[in-house]
Amino acid sequence: MTITEAARIEGAAAEAPLDPEELARQRRRRTEKVARWVLPALVLVLMLWGWNRLVVVNEIPHYILPGPGRVWDALMDNLGSLMGSWLITVQITLLALLVAVVGGVGLAVLFNQSKWASLSIYPYAVILQVTPIIAVAPLIFIYVDDVNLWLFTISDKIVGMLICAWIVAFFPVLSNTTLGLNSADHNLRDLFSIYGATRWQKLRYLQLPSALPYFLGGLRIAGGLSLIGAVVAEFVAGTGGVGSGLAFRILEANYRLKIDLAFAALLLIALTGVLIFAVLSLVSHLALRKWHESAVSRET
Amino acid sequence: MTAAEDLPAAGGATSAAHAERIAGAAAARRRARPPLLAIRDVTKVFGRDVVALRGMTLDVRQGDFISLLGPSGCGKSTALKLISGLIHPTAGRIEWLGGASAQDGDLGVVFQEPTLMPWATVAQNVWLPMRLKGRSFAACRAEIDEALATVGLAGFEAAYPRELSGGMKMRVSIARALVTRPRLILMDEPFAALDEITRFKLNNDLLEMRAKLDCTVIFVTHSVFESVFLSDRIVVMAARPGRVIRELTVDEPYPRTEDFRTSADYAAHCRETSAALHEAMGDAPHDDH
Numbered sequence: 001m002t003i004t005e006a007a008r009i010e011g012a013a014a015e016a017p018l019d020p021e022e023l024a025r026q027r028r029r030r031t032e033k034v035a036r037w038v039l040p041a042l043v044l045v046l047m048l049w050g051w052n053r054l055v056v057v058n059e060i061p062h063y064i065l066p067g068p069g070r071v072w073d074a075l076m077d078n079l080g081s082l083m084g085s086w087l088i089t090v091q092i093t094l095l096a097l098l099v100a101v102v103g104g105v106g107l108a109v110l111f112n113q114s115k116w117a118s119l120s121i122y123p124y125a126v127i128l129q130v131t132p133i134i135a136v137a138p139l140i141f142i143y144v145d146d147v148n149l150w151l152f153t154i155s156d157k158i159v160g161m162l163i164c165a166w167i168v169a170f171f172p173v174l175s176n177t178t179l180g181l182n183s184a185d186h187n188l189r190d191l192f193s194i195y196g197a198t199r200w201q202k203l204r205y206l207q208l209p210s211a212l213p214y215f216l217g218g219l220r221i222a223g224g225l226s227l228i229g230a231v232v233a234e235f236v237a238g239t240g241g242v243g244s245g246l247a248f249r250i251l252e253a254n255y256r257l258k259i260d261l262a263f264a265a266l267l268l269i270a271l272t273g274v275l276i277f278a279v280l281s282l283v284s285h286l287a288l289r290k291w292h293e294s295a296v297s298r299e300t
Numbered sequence: 301m302t303a304a305e306d307l308p309a310a311g312g313a314t315s316a317a318h319a320e321r322i323a324g325a326a327a328a329r330r331r332a333r334p335p336l337l338a339i340r341d342v343t344k345v346f347g348r349d350v351v352a353l354r355g356m357t358l359d360v361r362q363g364d365f366i367s368l369l370g371p372s373g374c375g376k377s378t379a380l381k382l383i384s385g386l387i388h389p390t391a392g393r394i395e396w397l398g399g400a401s402a403q404d405g406d407l408g409v410v411f412q413e414p415t416l417m418p419w420a421t422v423a424q425n426v427w428l429p430m431r432l433k434g435r436s437f438a439a440c441r442a443e444i445d446e447a448l449a450t451v452g453l454a455g456f457e458a459a460y461p462r463e464l465s466g467g468m469k470m471r472v473s474i475a476r477a478l479v480t481r482p483r484l485i486l487m488d489e490p491f492a493a494l495d496e497i498t499r500f501k502l503n504n505d506l507l508e509m510r511a512k513l514d515c516t517v518i519f520v521t522h523s524v525f526e527s528v529f530l531s532d533r534i535v536v537m538a539a540r541p542g543r544v545i546r547e548l549t550v551d552e553p554y555p556r557t558e559d560f561r562t563s564a565d566y567a568a569h570c571r572e573t574s575a576a577l578h579e580a581m582g583d584a585p586h587d588d589h
Contacts, residue, residue, distance in 0.1 A: 187415040194384045194409055195432045205431070209419045291418045291460050 066260035074260035075267065082249065086268050089230055089245035092158065093276070096165030096226040101219065103166065104173025111174075112181040112207065113199070129171040133229060137164050137236040157237045164236070165229030169222040176218030180211025213292050216284040223276040231269060246272075333361035335397045336484060336516055337383065342392035344378050351541035352378040355392070358535060358544070360516060362398070362483065367527035367534045368520045369573065371581050375542020376520040380486045383518065384409055405429065408477030408485040408515075412492055414469035416461040416476075422448065423457035426476045440479075447479040448472075450509055467498035474506070478513060487519045491526070500561075503529055507556055524577060528569045529561060536573070538580040546576045 048068045054060070055067040062070055075082065107125065111118035137160075144160040146153050184207050192202050234247035244252070246265045253262035288295035337360035344353040353375035360366060368376040381387045382394060384407060396406075408429075416425045423437075423444050430440045437444075448454055451471040461469055470490060477485050491499045503526060510517060521527050527534050528550055536546040550569050552560060560566050 185415060187411045187413060188417065190381075190384075190386055191409060191411075191415060191428075192432065193386055194407065195429045197432045201432055205428075206417070209417065212419070291462060293462075 063257040063259055066263065070260045071263040071267070074258070075264035078261060078264065082246070082265060082268060085244060085246045085249045085265070086272070089227075089234070089247065089269070090272060092161050092165060092230040092233070092245065093227045093272070096162050096169055096229055097223055097276075099162065099166045100169035100173055100222050100226060104170040104218070104222070105177050105215065107170075107174050108177035108181060108211075109203070111178055113203070125171065125174060128167055133164055133168050134232055134236070136167070137233055140164060141237055160237055161230055161233035164233035165226045168229035168232075169226035172218040172221040172225065173215065174218075176214045176221075177211050180214030181207045183214065184210040213288055213294060216280075216287060220277060220280045220284065223280045224273055227269070227273050227276060333363050336360050336362045336364075338393070338395045338397060339379075339383070340393045340395070342379075342382060342389045342394060344375070344382060344387065345390045353382070354541040354543045356542075356544050360484070360518065362516055363514065364533055365510065365517045365531040366519065367531040368518065368537060369522070369524065369527045369534055369577060370537030370542075371522075371539050371577075373539040373542065374537035374580070375539070376537060377488055378542060380409075380488050380518065380520055383484075384486055405433070405480035406483045408480065408482035410470075410473050410477045410485065410487040410490045412489045414461070414466075414473040416469060416472055418461050420460075421457065422453065422459050422461070422464070422472050425461070425472055426479050428476060429480050443479055444475075447475040450478065450512065451475045452505065465498075466494055467502060470494065470502065474509070478509065478515070481513065482515060484516045484518065487517060489520050489522065492522065499526075504558070506530065507554060511555060524570055524573045528566060528573055529556060534573055534576075536576040536580050538582075545580050548573055548576060 052067050052069070055065055066074070107121070111122060140163050141157070141160045144156045144163065146156050147159050181203075188206055189202070192206055197205070230245070231247040234245045235251060238248065238251065246269050249265045250262045250269075253259065253265065285295050337358075339356055339358040339360070342353060342356045343351070345351050356375070356379060358366075368379060370376055378387070382389055417428070420428075426444045426447055427437055427440055430443070431437070445454070445457070448457060451474050453468065453471050453475065456464070456468070456472075461472065464472065473490070477487075491502050494502065506517075507530065517530075519527070519530060532550050532552075532554075534548040534550065535544055536548065537543065538545045548569075552565060552569070
């Protein structure tokens with residue numbers, strides 16, 4: 001290759017790549033990037049339009065099915081009180097998620113460290129998980145009582161809701177973290193033994209980092225489940241007045257045939273679920289982006 | 301009396317010229333090295349009747365480069381696990397001599413896979429043996445940098461294992477094994493998964509590192525060529541049950557370079573070792589068959 005030839009190729013590379021296959025691929029990628037946002041938005045607009053037509057054309061009364069405009073108005077008119085309820089539901093959900101994480105990881109570590117504990121308790125963790133929460137919740141509310149903490153008191157309703165949400169949410173954390181703790185590389189385990197690592201060092205430096213991707217996968221599931229648990233518990237508990245969450249607002253609105261308000265509350269619950277999932281996905285991505293295959297971007 | 305002399309095959313089956321070489325000055329020097337590890341009639345039985353290793357005796361002396369060569373199931377890896385203390389002999393003894401011990405940083409291990417922690421940087425991976433002894437990263441910094449420089453990875457401290465090629469990962473693994481300046485390094489087919497070009501390069505570099513650090517190596521391999529190029533003693537093992545059938549010596553001076561790979565002596569050693577390996581596998585490669 002002569003120098004001028006090399007210069008020509010270099011010059012061509014500096015300009016836009018002319019390979020038609022490559023061009024088509026880039027075009028496809030650009031289209032896909034736009035479509036990812038435009039298409040769902042389009043579906044949303046179509047659905048709202050169809051919903052509205054359905055209500056208007058059939059003259060459906062608003063206490064059976066309100067149109068989207070009416071739901072929006074209900075949301076705006078009651079924004080203050082709905083936000084208050086939203087905060088309560090979010091508090092229960094996040095508290096339950098926190099307890100689920102602490103309980104799930106704690107039990108997973110216990111099971112991992114003690115074969116005896118694992119053999120004796122694990123079957124009951126499974127039973128707790130597979131029994132439908134909606135069937136257990138009424139019983140729970142019979143037995144719980146106010147909890148007096150040093151500075152403040154947690155009401156029995158809140159305690160019951162926490163327990164319900166926790167029962168639903170802790171299992172994916174427990175089972176995923178257990179899997180993760182057991183998935184540490186066998187040669188690395190041998191290496192730790194050869195270097196005389198203590199049990200604690202093995203757990204801290206080898207097993208917990210190995211379990212992190214599994215734990216984060218479980219956490220994303222648990223986030224959604226703790227919201228479900230909180231909503232189910234609220235339905236069962238039926239807290240009225242001050243301190244009622246979004247689920248109770250739905251019940252209340254149904255009784256009073258304010259279906260638009262029920263839809264508004266439902267919308268908030270759905271958005272909350274999406275928000276929790278998005279935040280946990282972001283956390284997962286940030287924690288793993290440096291090293292785990294699920295989070296690193298492909299070079300090519 | 302040493303293991304080399306115990307085994308009649310060491311000189312018996314080969315040419316007279318070779319026997320002379322064995323009796324030569326290099327062999328005498330080798331025998332004069334102080335002992336590091338004595339493996340005495342060691343047997344390991346898994347379950348009731350799976351004899352992984354039977355009656356292995358081997359004297360490891362300081363500065364030896366010993367290859368354990370043999371077919372699958374000959375107990376090579378079992379021998380390494382026994383030496384590293386991961387498992388214990390069913391019968392026989394393994395003794396560290398000259399004040400060395402497996403727990404005091406005198407032992408480094410390299411596995412067939414690089415076996416790095418994917419969540420930790422290159423420097424943090426190399427830090428591991430010292431971290432487990434309770435030493436802080438800052439206090440170990442100089443040793444880590446030196447080990448990485450030795451394996452030719454200076455400047456890659458902050459990289460994550462997934463960013464490195466297979467050969468570079470193996471270099472990190474070697475750096476981790478030698479960062480504590482161990483007296484004995486065990487290597488379990490470390491280069492088996494690498495391509496030939498990388499493998500040759502790492503073989504050359506391994507000899508250089510060893511010359512610099514003056515440590516003893518026990519190297520498990522499937523490859524006749526690798527064992528001849530690297531070691532001064534080759535222990536040929538047979539399977540079912542795993543046992544030592546022959547010990548050969550490669551009395552060629554270090555440093556060994558690419559020239560050694562193409563020399564007639566190298567070819568002769570390879571032929572001899574290959575014949576021993578065939579014997580270990582139960583078929584003799586004689587022309588008159």
